[in-house]
Amino acid sequence: xxxxxxxxxxxxxxxxxxxxxxxxxxxxxxxxxxxxxxxxxxxxxxxxxxxxxxxxxxxxxxxxxxxxxxxxxxxxxxxxxxxxxxxxxxxxxxxxxxxxxxxxxxxxxxxxxxxxxxxxxxxxxxxxxxxxxxxxxxxxxxxxxxxxxxxxxxxxxxxxxxxxxxxxxxxxxxxxxxxxxxxxxxxxxxxxxxxxxxxxxxxxxxxxxxxxxxxxxxxxxxxxxxxxxxxxxxxxxxxxxxxxxxxxxxxxxxxxxxxxxxxxxxxxxxxxxxxxxxxxxxxxxxxxxxxxxxxxxxxxxxxxxxxxxxxxxxxxxxxxxxxxxxxxxxxxxxx
Amino acid sequence: xxxxxxxxxxxxxxxxxxxxxxxxxxxxxxxxxxxxxxxxxxxxxxxxxxxxxxxxxxxxxxxxxxxxxxxxxxxxxxxxxxxxxxxxxxxxxxxxxxxxxxxxxxxxxxxxxxxxxxxxxxxxxxxxxxxxxxxxxxxxxxxxxxxxxxxxxxxxxxxxxxxxxxxxxxxxxxxxxxxxxxxxxxxxxxxxxxxxxxxxxxxxxxxxxxxxxxxxxxxxxxxxxxxxxxxxxxxxxxxxxxxxxxxxxxxxxxxxxxxxxxxxxxxxxxxxxxxxxxxxxxxxxxxxxxxxxxxxxxxxxxxxxxxxxxxxxxxxxxxxxxxxxxxxxxxxxxx
Numbered sequence: 156x157x158x159x160x161x162x163x164x165x166x167x168x169x170x171x172x173x174x175x176x177x178x179x180x181x182x183x184x185x186x187x188x189x190x191x192x193x194x195x196x197x198x199x200x201x202x203x204x205x206x207x208x209x210x211x212x213x214x215x216x217x218x219x220x221x222x223x224x225x226x227x228x229x230x231x232x233x234x235x236x237x238x239x240x241x242x243x244x245x246x247x248x249x250x251x252x253x254x255x256x257x258x259x260x261x262x263x264x265x266x267x268x269x270x271x272x273x274x275x276x277x278x279x280x281x282x283x284x285x286x287x288x289x290x291x292x293x294x295x296x297x298x299x300x301x302x303x304x305x306x307x308x309x310x311x312x313x314x315x316x317x318x319x320x321x322x323x324x325x326x327x328x329x330x331x332x333x334x335x336x337x338x339x340x341x342x343x344x345x346x347x348x349x350x351x352x353x354x355x356x357x358x359x360x361x362x363x364x365x366x367x368x369x370x371x372x373x374x375x376x377x378x379x380x381x382x383x384x385x386x387x388x389x390x391x392x393x394x395x396x397x398x399x400x401x402x403x404x405x406x407x408x409x410x411x412x413x414x415x416x417x418x419x420x421x422x423x424x425x426x427x428x429x430x431x432x433x434x435x436x437x438x439x440x441x442x443x444x445x446x447x448x449x450x451x452x453x454x455x456x457x458x459x460x461x462x463x464x465x466x467x468x469x470x471x472x473x474x475x476x477x478x479x480x481x482x483x484x485x486x487x488x489x490x
Numbered sequence: 491x492x493x494x495x496x497x498x499x500x501x502x503x504x505x506x507x508x509x510x511x512x513x514x515x516x517x518x519x520x521x522x523x524x525x526x527x528x529x530x531x532x533x534x535x536x537x538x539x540x541x542x543x544x545x546x547x548x549x550x551x552x553x554x555x556x557x558x559x560x561x562x563x564x565x566x567x568x569x570x571x572x573x574x575x576x577x578x579x580x581x582x583x584x585x586x587x588x589x590x591x592x593x594x595x596x597x598x599x600x601x602x603x604x605x606x607x608x609x610x611x612x613x614x615x616x617x618x619x620x621x622x623x624x625x626x627x628x629x630x631x632x633x634x635x636x637x638x639x640x641x642x643x644x645x646x647x648x649x650x651x652x653x654x655x656x657x658x659x660x661x662x663x664x665x666x667x668x669x670x671x672x673x674x675x676x677x678x679x680x681x682x683x684x685x686x687x688x689x690x691x692x693x694x695x696x697x698x699x700x701x702x703x704x705x706x707x708x709x710x711x712x713x714x715x716x717x718x719x720x721x722x723x724x725x726x727x728x729x730x731x732x733x734x735x736x737x738x739x740x741x742x743x744x745x746x747x748x749x750x751x752x753x754x755x756x757x758x759x760x761x762x763x764x765x766x767x768x769x770x771x772x773x774x775x776x777x778x779x780x781x782x783x784x785x786x787x788x789x790x791x792x793x794x795x796x797x798x799x800x801x802x803x804x805x806x807x808x809x810x811x812x813x814x815x816x817x818x819x820x821x822x823x824x825x
Contacts, residue, residue, distance in 0.1 A: 156592035163618045166592065170599045170613075177612035190614035192579060192632070194529035202615065204630060206583035210622040244527060248541035248628045257491035257501065264505045277512035278505075279525035280537065282628075283498045287545040289621070293583045293628035295539060297527075 186389070187308050188237035188373050189298065199305070200243075201298045203234035209289035217333050220259050222351040223292070224266025230376070231296040232274065232355035233429040237374035239306050239364020240298030242357060244279045245271065248293040250286030274357055304364040306372035306433065311390035315370055315434035315461040320356050321453070322404040323379065324418060325349035327425025331416065342406045353429040360431055362450055368439030375432050378424040379458070380468065380479070382432055387466035396459035398423070398472045398479070423470075423479055434461055521724070522643050523572035523708050524633065534637055535578075538569035539630035550625060552668050555594050557686040558627075559601025565711070566631040567609065567690035568764040572709035574641050574699020575633030577692060579614045580606065583628040585621030609692055639699040641707035641768065646725035650705055650769035650796040655691050656788070657739040658714065659753060660684035662760025666751065677741045688764040695766055697785060703774030710767050713759040714793070715803065715814065717767055722801035731794035733758070733807045733814070758805075758814055769796055 158166060171185040178184050181199075183191035189201035207227055209215055218226070228245060235242045247267065251260065271278060276296070329350030332343045339347070356374070363369045371386045379396070387394055401422040411418040435443055440457070447455050462469075470477050493501060506520040513519050516534075518526035524536035542562055544550055553561070563580060570577045582602065586595065606613060611631070664685030667678045674682070691709070698704045706721045714731070722729055736757040746753040770778055775792070782790050797804075805812050 158586060158588075158590070158592055158595070161592060166595060166618055169596060170603065173603055174606065174612040177606070177610045178614075182612075182614075184612055184614045185616075190579065190581070192614070194535070200529070200535070202579070202581060202632070204581045204583050204615065204617055204628070206585055206617045206619050206626065206628060208585045208619060208621045208626065211585070211620045244525065244537070246525070246537060246539045246630060248539050250541050250543045250546070250626065251493060253493075255493070257493055257496060260493070260501060261504060268505065268508055271509065271512070275512045277509040277517075277519055279513075279517075279519045279527070280539065281520075282539055282541045283501055284541050284543060285546045286543040286626075287624050289624065291541065291543065291585065291621075291626050293539070293541060293617075295581060295630045297537070
């Protein structure tokens, strides 16, 4: 059988529940942004890990080593942010082909270090080894959070507003710019930057986790059409999403017109935005928005509502039910 | 600059101390078998991670997927054993090229699961993704141990006996059998098995960690000529090692004669034995050996002594000072 017939999640389902009997009370295994393990009376450690493979997740000649170092850590910090946790420790495994120079690796570590320093996350260990031909990077990050501040994918409630912390689709558009070798206008440069140097929403995640009105939370790595489905599956709820409410940057709107891209498709199924996707008790939204703006000088965007019913997304455009590509990003999708 | 000019440890030295200022009291970063982080008043978590790359760490056609699944976890459990810790949680990142089938992956997970089950270590998360052409596997394991039972590489004392838990060189000989396509006689089969299905010394590590007479401890992954140097560097001590005391299996002795291999070179610099290397207060050795035999029906082997002086190994054969290849295993060694 070919992996693309069952996909990444189909493969994981084949073995994930085998380990259930070794998982103790208060521990959480496969299925959320991070695994969860209690460490004392009040706190949990949360753990995430991400593998970045050359020519799959990045094209070595298109991203600078500093940017790659940043991104390798950033995508993991985003999972920590999704748990509302404080990042505490990182681990880096790197498989290095013979054509990669020490200068390249030094520059990679410069980017990795700069983001580590921002959140005071020490690199505690890892593995440095040879690889046959492609650069291979695996990062794991451990975070810490209060047991009383856990926001799992399963916590969405009927009537909740579905919210995101920022623009969607920029990163996917940036990937389009890279893959099509488009001219690096200031607009396109911004989009590529969003793809190569994502900023994990650590402080926002930690703040949102403390708010009682916030229920389910996760980060957007595959696009909301795929990621929101994880919340709906875990919470056994359905959702309405309003495409006209998706926050889309002016840069993406302009680039979409110039290049004949569908900005809604990029914003809903594009992936790698690393914004937070969360649900909020509707009656508390206004006060949440007000306090969020005070703290972060930015706003929260409402994109839909959680409904009763089996896990699926109904898409609307100005009140009219529409159908959009719901697949999100799947590494093993049939082509 | 080429990585092979400075090697794995030379590269790590270029950035490791940059992170020191973020590392808090009681935490331990790069430099031992595991990183160490306190989780409550009495206990530490310890964390290790290992990357296995196709055609560098394994040849896909030479090792069965079940064996590869076992080994991917085993090499990490061995680092946990070296800290005297109990393994608690594992994480698996796997980069899968398109030619690898679901059946292959199922078999890989069967091997991974069997070893997980033995020590009741749940797979808590990871990352499943595509890779361009080679199979890439990264495993991370978290263990737990008492703060009062830590055995770091830095804890060797003058006069300590240097000990190992089992035969050395079998794994390296097994690799020779594989690389030279030697006939799979029962003897050679045993050696290949030791290379492909190493058994981490988890129970032995946890038991040794509780003994006050045990000081420094680590696992043997690169060969004692390299690994013992880590203890000597960290403890600022020198060592005498007696080659006639190195525990060498009859299978290796016989295969060495047939194939004109040097068994002492394989046992001292071969690597991937995954036995424990530790130092013991000399006056307590006899009672330690007696109790160890009672518990494990095996014996501890003394191979040398810790001496005062700068970090170096003096090698002896029946009392006569000799010179042997001291490089151990270095992925980036100049050829």
